[in-house]
Amino acid sequence: MTLITEIRLRKVLDSRGNATVEADVSTESGGFGRASAPSGASTGEYEAIELPADEAIAQARSLAIPRLEGQVYAGDQRSIDRTLREADETDNFGEIGANSAVAISMAAAKAGADMLGAPLYQHLGGAFRGGDYPTPLGNAIGGGEHATGGTDIQEFLAAPVGAPSVSDAVFANARVHQAVHDILSDRGISAEKSDEGAWSPSIADSEAFEIMAEATETVSEEMGFEISFGIDAAASELFDGGKYHYSDTSRTTDEQIEYVADLVTEYGLVYVEDPLEENDYDGFEALTERVGDQTLVCGDDLFVTNTDRLTEGIEQDAANSILIKPNQIGTLTDAFDAVELAVENGYAPVISHRSGETEDTTIAHLAVATAAPFIKTGAVGGERTAKLNELIRIETNA
Known part of the structure; x- marks a missing residue:
């Protein structure tokens, strides 16, 4: 030492x-x-x-x-x-x-x-378990707190679940990002980029779902493997006075649960993050009971990488996945403890970037070290591609 x-x-x-x-x-x-x-x-x-x-x-x-x-x-x-x-x-x-x-x-x-x-991932967690690598979730359409005038739902995330390698997954997400731009252009819709590099057109959530479905299907056919998608609803940002307020409607908690469950079924969503506000363990439990066998119901604001809050969720069967952000809890040890508690109780850990990022690549190593099934990194932008390229390096050097 x-x-x-x-x-x-x-x-x-x-x-x-x-x-x-x-x-x-x-x-x-x-x-x-x-x-x-x-x-x-x-x-x-x-x-x-x-x-x-x-x-x-x-x-x-x-x-x-x-x-x-x-x-x-x-x-x-x-x-x-x-x-x-x-x-x-x-x-x-x-x-x-x-x-x-x-x-x-x-x-x-x-x-x-x-x-x-030693590589950082080995120092943190040892060799890979079963040789698995995380699937990157690529933000393709963004709104909410990440973009002014965009969709109500904060993130629409490409999920190349059928990719045979990290490299294939990375390039698939980049291609979906471009395909979304092409579809928007064909429809005559202009779009700036959100904090995370996603397109942020002024469109309804319903149109964003249609565009994501078309883009992922097109790229899936081009690349020859399954590409699904998911969302981060960031529902706490929509919640006020006991209801979820969207641009065109407001929903009660029961209506929000029904809405999200219908989206999971209609679009085959493989990932649903923060579909309800950050204190609604009962709502997360109800939604997980409805669709937990079809998708990951992931708690971000609900759990904040905190073992005490995760323990409460586990006791209620609220969600079946936890988002892991080291800066959300303060240290790598605390982040690892949250991952271990999650895995022990059948919750999937998803390692995540933040909207304000740097070129730091630690989370790429953390995702590999913990054998996380997914990592949120974004799809484009120097601070996002830093993580993605590091994942490729880890895979090709292993």
Whole structure:
């Protein structure tokens, strides 16, 4: 074992042009790791707290770094992350900020891998279980909090479930993204791009479903394997006063459950994220009972990568999948604990990027290390393709 000798923090840009935290971690044996924190726009009420970058850096330098430098061994991830929590002394990283905490946690993991001369995924989780790789979910049409004037549903996600390789899946998602653009052009519909690089046309959700069905079918025929799709409803952003408010209608909880269940059946959706608001365990339970044998009902705002909230969901059979975002909980250890609890109880872990991203590729390694069935990365854009290309490198170098 070798000690962490230096941690350096700096302010860098994320994909939205906002400031975020980057960490460099060095060890006494020459190991080095660098990582940067992403940032969400559609955030859950119970997420760990992200501080302004300057404040997060100052607080981490004062409270956390002195406890780590020369004190904690690189490669001992649980000790590193426990020290971060002890330095913060809150449940939600309200003192040093989840953005500083997760940047340090991920950089330390990379330094530990570098010290051992091993790929990060092996350092985090060992060799692949059964040689499986995650299927990337590619955001093709976006709205909600990610785009002004777009669809009410936040994300329409290509899911190349039949792809024979990660590379094939990556290129399939890129092709679906282009096919959506072509269909929009044919219909005379202009579209800007959302935070995650998806097209954000001013169309009704119903038309977006039609376009996604056409695009995935076309590309599936071209590439010779099944391409389905799914959604992130981000329903908490639609919920107010006991109803879900869409551009053309409002729905009660029972009506929302019926609506989503009908969509799963009509379009063969393989993934449904946050179909109900973030405190509605009963609604998630009812929907999962309806369609849980047909699709992944994934809790993001419901669970926020938090084992306490996931435990409550497990007790109620609410959802059958959990979205994993390390910055949502603050450390890699906490993220791993959520994955382990999920898998032990039959919930599928889905590793995810955020709408405000950097070129950091840690989540690609995390998805491989945990044998996650899916990873949300987006389909295009430098900070998105960084993760996708890293997945290809992992697969081809294994």
